[in-house]
Amino acid sequence: MKHGLIKAAVLAASLGFAAPASAQDSILNVSYDIARELFEALNPAFIAQWKADTGRDLTIDQSHGGSSRQARAILEGLQADVVTFNQETDIDVLAEGGLLPAGWRDALPNGASPYYSLPAFLVRAGNPKNIRDWSDLAREDVAPIFPNPKTSGNARYTYLAAYAYGLEQNGGDHAKAQEFVKAILSSVPVFDTGGRAATQTFAERELGDVLVTFEAETGGIAREYAAQGFERVTPSLSLFAAFPAAVVAENADKKGATEVATAYLEWLYSPEAQDILAQNFYRVNDADIAAKYAADFPEVRLVTVDEVFGGWDAIRAEHLADGAILDQVFVNQ
Amino acid sequence: MQTLAMDPTRNRLMPRLLIGVAALLTLLIVVAPLVYIFARAFGEGWKVYAANLMHPATVHAIWLTSIVALIVVPINVAFGIAAAWAVARFRFPGRSILVTAIEIPFSISPIIAGICYLLLYGRQGILGPWMQANDLQVMFALPGIVLVTMFVTAPFVAREVLPLMQAQGSEQEQAALTLGASGWQMFARVTLPNIRWALLYGAVLCTARAVGEFGGVSVVSGNIRGQTNTLPLHVELLFNDLNATGAFAAASVLTLLALVALVIKAVLEGRRGA
Amino acid sequence: MIHAAAPVRAKRVLPGFTLSLGTTLLYLTAIILIPVLALILKGAEIGPARFWAIVTAPRALAAFQVTITAAVIATAFNAVYGLLMAWVLVRYEFPGKRILDALMDIPFALPTAVAGLSLTALFSANGWIGQFLEPQGISIVYTIWGVALAMAFTSVPFVVRTVQPVLEDLDPAFEQAARTLGASEGAIFARVVFPQILPAWLAGCTIAFARSLGEFGAIVFIAGNLPMKTEIAALLAFIRLEEFDYQGASAIALVLLMFALILLVVSNRLQAWAMRFKGI
Numbered sequence: 001m002k003h004g005l006i007k008a009a010v011l012a013a014s015l016g017f018a019a020p021a022s023a024q025d026s027i028l029n030v031s032y033d034i035a036r037e038l039f040e041a042l043n044p045a046f047i048a049q050w051k052a053d054t055g056r057d058l059t060i061d062q063s064h065g066g067s068s069r070q071a072r073a074i075l076e077g078l079q080a081d082v083v084t085f086n087q088e089t090d091i092d093v094l095a096e097g098g099l100l101p102a103g104w105r106d107a108l109p110n111g112a113s114p115y116y117s118l119p120a121f122l123v124r125a126g127n128p129k130n131i132r133d134w135s136d137l138a139r140e141d142v143a144p145i146f147p148n149p150k151t152s153g154n155a156r157y158t159y160l161a162a163y164a165y166g167l168e169q170n171g172g173d174h175a176k177a178q179e180f181v182k183a184i185l186s187s188v189p190v191f192d193t194g195g196r197a198a199t200q201t202f203a204e205r206e207l208g209d210v211l212v213t214f215e216a217e218t219g220g221i222a223r224e225y226a227a228q229g230f231e232r233v234t235p236s237l238s239l240f241a242a243f244p245a246a247v248v249a250e251n252a253d254k255k256g257a258t259e260v261a262t263a264y265l266e267w268l269y270s271p272e273a274q275d276i277l278a279q280n281f282y283r284v285n286d287a288d289i290a291a292k293y294a295a296d297f298p299e300v301r302l303v304t305v306d307e308v309f310g311g312w313d314a315i316r317a318e319h320l321a322d323g324a325i326l327d328q329v330f331v332n333q
Numbered sequence: 334m335q336t337l338a339m340d341p342t343r344n345r346l347m348p349r350l351l352i353g354v355a356a357l358l359t360l361l362i363v364v365a366p367l368v369y370i371f372a373r374a375f376g377e378g379w380k381v382y383a384a385n386l387m388h389p390a391t392v393h394a395i396w397l398t399s400i401v402a403l404i405v406v407p408i409n410v411a412f413g414i415a416a417a418w419a420v421a422r423f424r425f426p427g428r429s430i431l432v433t434a435i436e437i438p439f440s441i442s443p444i445i446a447g448i449c450y451l452l453l454y455g456r457q458g459i460l461g462p463w464m465q466a467n468d469l470q471v472m473f474a475l476p477g478i479v480l481v482t483m484f485v486t487a488p489f490v491a492r493e494v495l496p497l498m499q500a501q502g503s504e505q506e507q508a509a510l511t512l513g514a515s516g517w518q519m520f521a522r523v524t525l526p527n528i529r530w531a532l533l534y535g536a537v538l539c540t541a542r543a544v545g546e547f548g549g550v551s552v553v554s555g556n557i558r559g560q561t562n563t564l565p566l567h568v569e570l571l572f573n574d575l576n577a578t579g580a581f582a583a584a585s586v587l588t589l590l591a592l593v594a595l596v597i598k599a600v601l602e603g604r605r606g607a
Numbered sequence: 608m609i610h611a612a613a614p615v616r617a618k619r620v621l622p623g624f625t626l627s628l629g630t631t632l633l634y635l636t637a638i639i640l641i642p643v644l645a646l647i648l649k650g651a652e653i654g655p656a657r658f659w660a661i662v663t664a665p666r667a668l669a670a671f672q673v674t675i676t677a678a679v680i681a682t683a684f685n686a687v688y689g690l691l692m693a694w695v696l697v698r699y700e701f702p703g704k705r706i707l708d709a710l711m712d713i714p715f716a717l718p719t720a721v722a723g724l725s726l727t728a729l730f731s732a733n734g735w736i737g738q739f740l741e742p743q744g745i746s747i748v749y750t751i752w753g754v755a756l757a758m759a760f761t762s763v764p765f766v767v768r769t770v771q772p773v774l775e776d777l778d779p780a781f782e783q784a785a786r787t788l789g790a791s792e793g794a795i796f797a798r799v800v801f802p803q804i805l806p807a808w809l810a811g812c813t814i815a816f817a818r819s820l821g822e823f824g825a826i827v828f829i830a831g832n833l834p835m836k837t838e839i840a841a842l843l844a845f846i847r848l849e850e851f852d853y854q855g856a857s858a859i860a861l862v863l864l865m866f867a868l869i870l871l872v873v874s875n876r877l878q879a880w881a882m883r884f885k886g887i
Contacts, residue, residue: 028557036574063557064570069849076455077464078473078555093851151849190749190831193849196573201831204577205731207749224575254468347792348699355695356707358688362760363713365736366725373728415630423624433871434635437643440814440867442821442841445860448848449642452649452857459645483638503621516622538715545718548823548841552848565720565824572724584721591716598716599709 024057025050025260027252030080032067032087032153033194034217038280039084045276046267050260058260066194067153074099074248081252081261084245084268086117086214087153089312089320091246104246113242114268115282118302119154119161120215120238122202122222125229129209133235134165137210138183145208147191147198149326154195158212159185159326160315161239164308168237182329203228214241219281219296234298239305243282370588373581385582393559394567395586400475401563402543405482409539410532413490418524421498422506432495439488446484447552450477473555478563481549486539493535494528501527534601541594545587646864649857661858669835670843671862677751677839678819681758686812688759689766696767697774711767714760719824723757727829730756749831754839757826758819765818769811773804773881810877817870820863 031039043060050058063070063078071090074080075097085091088105091112095102105111123131129142137144149155162184166177188208192198195213202211203225210233211218218232245265252258267273274286278293290297309315319325375382385391416435420428438446452458454471464471471477505527509519525532547565554561562570564587571580650658661667696708714722730737730747740747747753777800785795823841830837838846840863847855 028560033573061557061560063555065556066849068851072849072851073473073555076451076457076472077461077470078557079470148846151846190833192832193846194573196575200573200575203575205749205831206733207831351691352695352699352701355688355691356703359692359707359710361736362756362763363710365729366722366760367713367717369725369729369735370721412630412634415627415634418623419627419631422621423628425628431631431635433875434639435631436871436875437639437868440817440821440871441643442823442863442867444823444841444845445646445821445863445867446642448844448856448860449646451848452853453642453645457853459648480638484642487634487638506621510620510622519622541716545716545721547718547720548845552845565718568718568720568724580724584718584724587718587721591713591718594716595709595712598712599705 024059025257026059026061027081027257027261027264028061028063028079029082029084029264030063030070030074030078030248031084032070033064033196034154034199034214034220035084035086036062036064036196037220038216038277038282041276041280042268042273045272046264049267049272050263053263060264064196066147066151068093068151069193074251079251079255080248081255081257082245082247082265084243084265085153086241086243087156088242088244089316090153091244092312094246094248099251100246100249105244107247108245108265109269110285111242112244112246112265114245114265115243115274115277115284117214117216117241117243117282118238118300119158119212119235119241120218120300121233121235122211122213122218122230123233124209125231127231127233131210131233134162134184134237135169137162137212138180138187140187142210143187143189143208144184144210144212145190145198145202146188146212147195148193149185149330151193152195152198154213154217155191155198156320157214157239157241160305160309160319161235161237163319164239164303165235165237167308178325178329185330203230215283215297216281234300237301237303239308240302367588370581370584373578374585376581377578381578382582382585385576385579386586388579390559390562391567391571391579391583394562394564394583397475397478397562398544398564401479401482402540404479405486405543406536406540408483409486409490410536412487413494413535414528414532416491417494417498417528421495422503435488435491437488438484438486439492443481443485443546443549444552447481447549450481450484450549450553454480472553473557473561475561477553478550478561481553482543482546485546485549486542489539489542490532490535493531493538497528497531498524530601530604534598537594537597537601541591544590643864646857646860649853650861653854653858657854658858658861661855662862666834666838667840667843667859670838670840670859673751673754673837674820674840677754677758678816680752680755681762681819682812682816684755684759685763685766685815686808689763689811689815690770690808692763692767693770693774697771711764714762715764719757719761719822720828722760723825723828726757726760726825727753730829748829749833749837751837753829753831754826754837757829758822761822761825762815762818765815766808766811769807769814769878769881770804773807774800777803806877806881806883810874810881813870813874813877817867817874820866820870 029039039062047058047060050056067085067087067090070083070085071093074083074094083091083094091104094100095104108114121131123129131137131142136142146158147155149159159181162181163177166180167174170176190201190207192201195217198213199211199217199221201207203221215234222230222232245268247258247261247265249258252261271286271289274284274289277284278289278296281296283297284290305312305315317324420432451472453460454464454477455461456465471480505523506519509523514522545565550563551566554563554566556562556566556570558570564583568580568583568587571583653661692711696704727748729735730740730753732738732741737747747756781799782795785799790798821841826839827842830839832838832842840859844856844859844863847859
């Protein structure tokens with residue numbers, strides 16, 4: 001009797017998973033938390049393109065969550081064919097796990113980053129606390145909202161951008177920069193695990209005075225919650241945030257999806273995709289598209305991880321490792 | 334039913350006060366959340382509600398959750414009967430440990446259950462390399478969701494059937510055997526009819542729990558839209574999509590299922606009492 | 608609930624011992640014991656010093672404290688509310704009684720995540736109920752009271768459903784005797800009824816407490832998940848996992864597992880005690 005049940009279970013399991021996979025191409029894109037609306041807009045365009053180019057039908061499945069959480073899930077066996085992350089280190093982790101080649105940055109243009117963004121602010125209607133720059137986040141009367149820098153790539157950029165600002169304001173004094181970041185971190189009332197949960201906390205639960213998140217999210221949320229009159233604020237200085245993409249070779253090869261997975265990521269550099277990206281408030285490298293949407297993207301001085309911190313390896317060792325600077329300044333973690 | 338306190342010579346105020354307080358608290362804590370779910374789900378009208386439910390990802394989540402329940406509940410029914418039979422009808426060393434072991438999932442956080450499975454079947458888990466070598470996928474797929482749900486709901490049938498079997502004793506079964514029935518005949522004609530209501534009752538509770546499991550499944554699901562998203566996870570996903578109405582629409586399906594389970598349970602209780 | 612009292616005379620003449628025990632052991636081993644062992648093995652890899660460091664880190668200690676404090680608040684509330692419900696449902700006849708009785712099963716049947724979502728919306732500052740509490744300076748959502756509320760919601764049936772049958776089976780003779788002797792209703796409850804339902808009530812509270820310690824789905828929505836303040840232990844384990852910190856996750860999970868096992872043994876003992884008061 002039990003045997004029969006197990007058989008039935010296996011049968012049901014195989015039916016459930018065999019059905020969608022057979023007659024057409026399919027890829028699983030594992031992505032960061034706030035990219036939900038973006039890929040909802042991008043995927044149909046690529047599916048149409050793929051159909052036109054090859055005559056084949058394509059299904060793109062999406063999974064969204066904190067970038068590091070997603071990387072962990074892939075290491076544990078989530079069958080991602082492509083990753084579109086907001087954090088290079090999370091792809092490096094996959095490379096270390098042997099899921100994709102270490103030279104993934106060279107596989108696509110611009111260091112495998114089809115678009116970029118930067119940490120920016122979203123404030124309540126009329127900007128009642130007059131929040132203009134990073135220094136305002138450290139004020140005692142300001143409660144900033146951003147997710148947990150330990151789980152969210154988004155928040156890690158926020159942390160690093162604030163640190164870079166602190167360094168610059170204090171003539172490169174690391175101790176003072178750390179004090180500055182500590183002041184910001186200790187006034188955050190809630191640390192959600194992902195960027196979208198932080199947005200919910202700010203927009204739906206009405207906590208905090210300023211949401212710090214990628215510019216793309218501040219634009220999207222200002223549009224989504226137009227009735228609430230949130231205002232976008234771009235700080236004077238921010239950090240260039242690459243949004244890297246890579247084919248998860250091991251999974252894609254096994255499934256025979258390498259061709260479509262590669263085409264998908266290459267397509268993200270096409271004018272069509274770049275236009276959709278810009279409409280979703282991501283900054284793009286395509287000069288024509290960038291010019292077309294210039295009004296949506298205020299001037300900002302961008303510094304890079306390499307300039308300020310000497311690259312991601314240094315950041316992982318000096319800032320993110322157990323007991324390193326982030327642990328020291330993230331006192332209420 | 335006892336009506337001691339209804340003694341007319343006694344103070345009538347106290348019962349009314351107690352009933353009033355009990356009803357008020359229940360209204361605030363239990364009824365209000367139920368009403369709120371439907372109020373929000375239909376907040377933008379029938380059409381939006383229907384559109385939310387007809388969304389392919391929601392339909393798939395409902396389908397996936399049903400599949401999980403359809404696999405888990407029959408297996409747990411079989412396990413519940415076997416466990417109750419072994420514990421109620423035989424004495425053997427370690428019997429009381431066995432009874433405690435059956436209840437373990439009941440007091441462990443489902444999150445912990447999920448972590449246990451991840452440590453075992455994850456790619457980096459204990460069985461990970463072997464599963465990789467044999468191309469088996471448990472985590473982030475239906476088998477992982479089913480296994481964790483089985484863990485979480487394992488005690489539900491056993492804990493309903495066991496006390497009943499203990500209370501009923503084995504005289505009827507002994508008699509059936511004496512009259513020449515085979516073991517399976519005895520089971521089908523005597524044991525099963527005797528425990529059928531408790532069995533159904535346990536199955537209903539097990540179904541409700543299997544359908545609603547959230548914490549454990551969220552560790553092992555991978556949240557792939559339209560693939561490994563169960564209905565409770567889909568509620569969270571829609572909520573994080575900034576689609577609160579859709580989230581409550583999906584939640585209303587789960588709430589309806591819960592209400593149906595309760596009606597079935599009330600009917601069964603009537604039968605069992607009779 | 609299950610317990611192993613009421614010893615059955617060994618009757619090996621009944622068939623199916625090997626089959627039923629074999630199936631049970633196989634299932635328990637595959638579904639429960641091996642995964643739990645995986646956790647214990649992972650925990651053993653950590654080593655006692657590191658384990659101690661992880662579970663006594665300020666954030667972990669705070670998480671345990673929040674979890675236990677909120678569970679104590681919730682259980683204290685349910686001890687009273689659950690007892691009241693059981694009493695009202697057994698002792699009084701009134702319109703809507705059957706509905707009230709059925710409603711006590713809602714927390715069992717309603718998915719906890721759904722309950723959490725709904726409770727959060729109800730008790731938030733602009734919610735149906737929260738709008739009346741907030742002006743009084745009472746914040747529920749994103750405070751430890753919200754955690755306790757979610758725990759209370761999910762665990763109240765355990766108290767009601769454990770006390771109810773014992774209350775139903777009480778011999779009315781004692782109460783009538785006490786009444787004849789002129790005892791007040793309050794005195795009758797305190798001296799006659801309560802001592803008899805005490806074991807069941809304690810058992811129900813213990814299970815409710817254990818359930819509260821393990822609750823996750825309802826709490827993550829309402830707690831705000833602020834480290835050191837409203838972050839529960841199960842969530843911290845979950846977060847550690849997301850941070851690739853497997854040791855941290857396993858260590859916290861192991862502590863929760865130990866709590867659960869201890870409470871399980873306590874509640875089984877209490878129920879064995881309670882059974883003496885039930886007419887079985």
